[in-house]
Amino acid sequence: MEKRCVQAPAAVPSVRMLALAGALAALSCAATLTVAVPTPTGGYVNPGDAVVLLGAYVLGGGWGAAAGALGPALADLLGGYGIYAPATLVIKGLMALAAGKLYRRARGKIWAVAVCGAAAECIMVAGYWLYDALLLGSLAAGAAGVPGNLIQGAFGAACAAILAAALKKNAWARRAFPSL
Template sequence: MNHQTKKLTYTALMMALTLVMTSLIKIPIPNGYIHLGDGAVLLSAYILGPWGGLIAAGIGSASADYFGGFGAYVLPTFVAKGLMAFIFGYLMKRFPDKNILFFLFPAVFAMVIVYYLFEIIMYGSIVGPLLNIPFNALQGLVGIVIITVLHKPLERFRLTPLKS
């Protein structure tokens, strides 16, 4: 299997995994739900790199919102999760000698900020969306735990080597 076919196949698999992990367990919160999908978002970036991770995480997460009845969140989710994956994948590629934990927190922080900014636009309030910040951060923290546990066992599936 050539590299392009492998990358396309892995991207489709990571989209599906992100959709399933986001949809599988849902814990309701005031404006949405908490899920395990952020683990798949970060795993997408780990396996595919920044651009492949952005596509797989963005489409997979946005699809979960679409099929889960949260259509208003499709665009915010695509941007937030895609950016989260891109930042994590980019920082890993740019600084291959660092521990991946250094890159997880900026990626989660970006996701939380993107959701907050979109919700300001959606709800017309600066104060109301503050309620979701701790929930989005908690969801990101769950993703950090998942990728921390899974990144070593899944290292052989990486398509982008640590050293450029």
């Protein structure tokens, strides 16, 4: 009698990836809610984008997008910005997807974190500009949030770069996250 090893199909996510994505979604939600510095445009600057980007670098585009979309959208719901939750879900998901895919293509080169972070944050700035324009009925009115979002993007990309550099120096993190 022949023994066969039953393997899960490739489409079935691993428990490890689900757990990491869930943890990073929760961490990005917490980072967004706990340290929120209001901007004059009605938004706020927070370290949530740093976690979104770091998740994209660690998990890759797909899983990073799932974690990066869910955590900040939940933060919008919990933080009283529910009208932004649908946009955040899409914008942060696209942001993390782009950062993760670009980072994989760059194969972890030293410049990759800065370039991938900047590209992803451009998606965030443009996405919220367009969403604000939709809400306000004018591209010019929607542009009022761009300066605050540029600050948010720069802060998030810089924090993600610092965190990624620190993790790359840690032996355990290099073994746990070889793609970083």
